[in-house]
Amino acid sequence: MVRWITVWLLLLAMLPIAASAQKGDEQTATENDVVIAARSVVRVALIGTEDKRGEYLLGHGSGVAVAPGLIVTNAHVVAPLRESPSIEISIVPSSGEQRYPGTLLASDSRADLALIRMEEGIIDPLPVFTGRPPDTGRVAAIGYPGSVDLAENLSATERVQPTPAVRTFGQLSGGRSRRDVDTLLHTAAMARGNSGGPLVDECGRIIGINSFGALAEQNDAEFGFAISARELIPFLQRAEVRPEITTEGCIPLPERVRQEAAEQARAEELARDRERLALYEARELGLAIAVAMLVIGAALFAGGIVAMFFRGRWQRGSLVGSLAIGIGIALVAGSIYVFFNRPSLQTLFEEAQGQAAPMIAEPEEGEAADEEEAPAE
Template sequence: MLNRLLAVVLVLGLWPLTAYALLPDEVNTIAVFKEAAPSVVYVTNVAITQSPYMDEQAIPQGTGSGFVWDRDGHIVTNFHVVQGGNAFLVTLGDQTRLEARLVGIDPTKDIAVLKVDLSREKLHPIRPARLESLQVGQKTIAIGNPFGLDHTLTTGVISALGREVEGIGGLTIRDMIQTDAAINPGNSGGPLLDSDGRLIGMNTMIFTRSGGSAGIGFAVPVSFIARIVPELIKYGKVVRPGVGISILNPGQKYYLVGERPGVVVNAVAPGGPAAKAGLRGLRRLRGGRVTLGDIILGVDSHEVNDFDDLYNAFDRFKPGDTVSLKIEREGKYLSLSVTLVTLD
């Protein structure tokens, strides 16, 4: 009888421990936050202006998030976080506040790189993942500073891959990651992580009618970040390839050929790669008449329906690569081999 009573007491005594034990998913989330939090920073964008009394005034332009890229002090964030500012402050997880300088920007992919001066041992670079390993439904963890609340964590899943989202200047950003992890103003530039704490994207924008999170957020994929950031560090800009042509704008194209796929070549730069490959532009005749040249329909395996398609197709390559242009010329379909060059 005493043994049974002791057994009951022991079971009852242990019950609270099992009832309040953390679930495996919770343990994982806590571990990821502890590892990644030191890599996440708070970015303040400041405009320094001259007052009528000739003294300088610092006017905050906005705030956002960012993350440590390497031990040389490079910080990655969104371009729209730093846009319009001429001075920047970076606050680390331990509340160390540092002045930062702008190293480079890529507005087309909404990426910017800042640099702070700090000893290497105090910097905690984030670990990048491989984009090819991502799957719809896998867990996502976002860390950022929404509404100035630093190091806020939210979780969700990858809702979709390969989304096309209109970026700054109206140019489409392709291959965006869609997540339902809560993303709000101030999260921009912060990391989107997988369950191993690796960087899979940079939280960039939300779809909302209220101004707050509606469970539809978008992140620039790590593949873009890993390719673009080293170029921004080295050159201050992205070295993009081209072939030496100008194309008609949508209105001009519609006037000439109506609604049809492809981009119409307007002019070909003499001596450029397109000219050497035999690409033809418009021929302007007397009386204001024009004769149609080539219509580009594809770059390698990538279809081209408009300027966005052509831009994003070229953006998959680097100067020196040779690509095949699928064109239509006088009702016939041809392929021309062209070597890409650096655009000025």
């Protein structure tokens, strides 16, 4: 009895762990599109140059590719360029081995948006969702928060080397917006350095560009503002940039996988139905041929017998009768062969058994051994 009580206690203790693991697997599955989107996010580094110090990191933000060779970030990230002609832009991708020079093409201080052209390198762009996102939709902020760099003790040199972007998750909050510019309020955690990075939905599509212009200057806020796609698209159009735009609803990757699996299962079932129908038709055709051969053969056999009776009066009766009897016997034999060699229904039976077999769980060897060793009460 003590043994069974111990087993039940162990099972109860393992339930939270199993539930946590399942929740973690589900969360990982829903984040796949966001993980893919993070590959299009870059660090936008400002590099200063002095005679004595040489090159040094002046500051950095985040950015995202919206078209081949074109990066969007915040205007306040590249604002120091106006202060000194010796400051240069470096685009640091999330992977690879080098950074690339960039040139500022356009800037809008009101919308806090800027457009940079990469002089080298290629980064896959993200599509922009221009529909209305759900008021409490799940979102992710992707970028390069400086607090993470400090926690990892990254040097200035390491900060301008390719590093994976940081992803944080939250949700849209109430649809509130700034009065002077169309923004999205959200709860995805951010810090200085996330400025200019994308706010994406569960499908990894840009719905906004994160901006810290609306946050307190001294402290990172719990809520963040992102410049919405309704501001981003006109800004890009003025710069004669045509990003990929979509208005379709978001279907996360796991749901797409389930839908594709269901469609594949339906297609396979239709194919099996066609095979079954073809099998039944082949069996019916074989039966019809066998019956026809049997009837014709029997008729010829009977006719041949009759012709043999009149061979004395009919000169060719013996020849015709023998030939008819031979052909009749051959047709009857052929009908028997065709009948027994029709496609068998055993194929369908074996297929049905094969589909049902996985549904019947067989006990493992260890479980069977445990049952054998269990003492009888």
